Amino acid sequence: MYAQMVKSTGEGVKDRDAMSPEEAAFQDKVDADIKIEPRDWMPEGYRKTLIRQIGQHAHSEIVGQLPEGNWITRAPTLERKMILLAKVQDEAGHGLYLYSAAETLGVTRDELTEALLSGKMKYSSIFNYPTLTWADIGAVGWLVDGAAIMNQVPLQRTSYGPYSRAMIRICKEESFHQRQGYDIMMKMAQGSEAQKKMAQDALNRFWYPSLMMFGPSDAESVHSAQSMAWKIKINTNDELRQKFVDQTVPQAEYLGLTVPDENLKWNEEKGGYDFSEPDWSEFFDVLKGNGPCNHDRLNDRVKAWEDGQWVRDGLLAHAEKKAARKVAAE
Amino acid sequence: MAGVDKDMLAQFLLRMGDNTLILGHRVSEWCGHSPVLEEDIALANTALDLLGQTQLWLGYAAEVMGDGKTADDLAFLRDAWDFRNLLLVELPNGDFGQTLMRQFLFDAFHSVLLGRLLQSSDQSVREIAEKASKEVAYHVERSADTVVGLGDGTEESHARMQAALDLLWPYVGEMFASDDIDRAMAAAGVAPDPAGLRDEYDALVGKVMAEATLSIPDSSFAHKGGRTGATHTEHLGHLLCHMQWLQRAYPGANW
Numbered sequence A: 001m002y003a004q005m006v007k008s009t010g011e012g013v014k015d016r017d018a019m020s021p022e023e024a025a026f027q028d029k030v031d032a033d034i035k036i037e038p039r040d041w042m043p044e045g046y047r048k049t050l051i052r053q054i055g056q057h058a059h060s061e062i063v064g065q066l067p068e069g070n071w072i073t074r075a076p077t078l079e080r081k082m083i084l085l086a087k088v089q090d091e092a093g094h095g096l097y098l099y100s101a102a103e104t105l106g107v108t109r110d111e112l113t114e115a116l117l118s119g120k121m122k123y124s125s126i127f128n129y130p131t132l133t134w135a136d137i138g139a140v141g142w143l144v145d146g147a148a149i150m151n152q153v154p155l156q157r158t159s160y161g162p163y164s165r166a167m168i169r170i171c172k173e174e175s176f177h178q179r180q181g182y183d184i185m186m187k188m189a190q191g192s193e194a195q196k197k198m199a200q201d202a203l204n205r206f207w208y209p210s211l212m213m214f215g216p217s218d219a220e221s222v223h224s225a226q227s228m229a230w231k232i233k234i235n236t237n238d239e240l241r242q243k244f245v246d247q248t249v250p251q252a253e254y255l256g257l258t259v260p261d262e263n264l265k266w267n268e269e270k271g272g273y274d275f276s277e278p279d280w281s282e283f284f285d286v287l288k289g290n291g292p293c294n295h296d297r298l299n300d301r302v303k304a305w306e307d308g309q310w311v312r313d314g315l316l317a318h319a320e321k322k323a324a325r326k327v328a329a330e
Numbered sequence B: 001m002a003g004v005d006k007d008m009l010a011q012f013l014l015r016m017g018d019n020t021l022i023l024g025h026r027v028s029e030w031c032g033h034s035p036v037l038e039e040d041i042a043l044a045n046t047a048l049d050l051l052g053q054t055q056l057w058l059g060y061a062a063e064v065m066g067d068g069k070t071a072d073d074l075a076f077l078r079d080a081w082d083f084r085n086l087l088l089v090e091l092p093n094g095d096f097g098q099t100l101m102r103q104f105l106f107d108a109f110h111s112v113l114l115g116r117l118l119q120s121s122d123q124s125v126r127e128i129a130e131k132a133s134k135e136v137a138y139h140v141e142r143s144a145d146t147v148v149g150l151g152d153g154t155e156e157s158h159a160r161m162q163a164a165l166d167l168l169w170p171y172v173g174e175m176f177a178s179d180d181i182d183r184a185m186a187a188a189g190v191a192p193d194p195a196g197l198r199d200e201y202d203a204l205v206g207k208v209m210a211e212a213t214l215s216i217p218d219s220s221f222a223h224k225g226g227r228t229g230a231t232h233t234e235h236l237g238h239l240l241c242h243m244q245w246l247q248r249a250y251p252g253a254n255w
Helices: A021-031 A044-063 A065-069 A078-103 A109-117 A134-155 A161-189 A193-212 A222-229 A237-255 A280-290 A294-307 A309-329 B006-028 B037-065 B071-076 B096-117 B123-151 B155-171 B180-187 B194-211 B234-243 B245-249
Strands: A265-267 A272-274
Touching: A044 A065, A044 A078, A044 A109, A044 A222, A044 A294, A065 A078, A065 A134, A065 A294, A078 A109, A078 A161, A078 B006, A078 B037, A078 B071, A109 A294, A134 A161, A134 A193, A134 A237, A161 A193, A161 A237, A193 A237, A193 A280, A237 A272, A280 A294, A294 A309, A309 B123, A309 B155, B006 B037, B006 B071, B006 B096, B006 B180, B006 B234, B037 B071, B037 B096, B037 B123, B071 B245, B096 B123, B096 B155, B096 B194, B123 B155, B123 B194, B234 B245
Parallel strands: none
Antiparallel strands: A265 A272
């Protein structure tokens, strides 16, 4: 899940009686699964919440290039290098679709970028963890993209048309990403002792941060309740986390790797695994900027933006000159 | 094809594949750090094309060498002196302008050369050139547009692009410095003698630089030693430290 703890109106779901006729008509459309399009009337809270959610998702795609990009120049074969490059390029493309979807809500890409760089907007906590070995690239695809897919597949049915359409495109690519990650893990788990050790180490380090991607339990959250009523959030964080664990544990077993949780146990009654909660104090530390890589990630983005200023200015100046010359010639 | 010396053909193929490998690697270093999202995507595209071409050139080189090696062995297990790429492509990225100037100076050469390789007497060379020339036609169009846009942009972008051209121009001459390998390839109809491509190259580069309002340095000095492997820059060794690290640290592992 690339959007965590997105704030909504903070007031909970509005009672039908308290809704204006416009709001009631809007909610009827959402309830009937009719997509909301950019020109349609929408509550201000819906628009703002979506900007926060889509923007955070877009930022996550962009910052998410960095931990994987960290291994492009060290990928072990030509094929692996190409697959990883293509994957990271896809992430940039996802960022582009999502910024475009956000733009339909009346915010520019530059405004969103400024909000990311100034720390006003967040990106997913997961990208503040380092990729230390090649197996981490496998683990990111398998676990991080796997967790993202859990959230994004239902979001294909989200109420906002441009967001839903972006999600449909993104999901197609994400499932390929997850498969390539698992494929790396397979090679590592079946490889030399050193490779097996890398694979286990990667699982050890990425397991709990992956569980944190879904955010803390939101069963009682007023923000989540409103977002669910608006169908911009489809499942609760706990539902998605459970689904992720249930899907991932057998995959780890197949790889011959051990999930780093002593309390992990199949629960016949609920038809799912019991598992340990991640350390939520660590999660909040990471959100506050104290994760292992927060400083480096944001610095990289700020540097890219500042170093690129002259390029953006130069290309813009040229485009203006060209247009002026064209007008002069006519 | 009967008359071609296998060793010489292999050297020619290494020159082609090492250029695309090393430049593809350099371009891939930008991933996630470009001035705009569209450039990130475009640079990754370029790197992907170049690496795809590398698989073909080095794969064919390995086949010609016939000692059971693969394209990966050639990429990841040779030392610097065995590399046959132009010095230009191993130079560090510098700023975005320097990267795009290097790209254009190479793309212009690459597109002219690949155009001739479409007529190669060697079927495999012809087939690789057919695929690569389509990709490179787009590369040169894009890098030329960017060089023009930044050259004829703001005062700062113009100055940066002129500085990039001044820095990189002495690495252009090596593209056309032919030797016995080139003469053997030309005699067998495998590839043109690069010395004969200079006029076409100068015409293309001259046109783009004029449009970009940039001045080509008035010097014919050329650094050499990349395509012969005699004297690479210090930069190549560092690039290989990154690129080859896993293969060297864990010999024989399957990835």
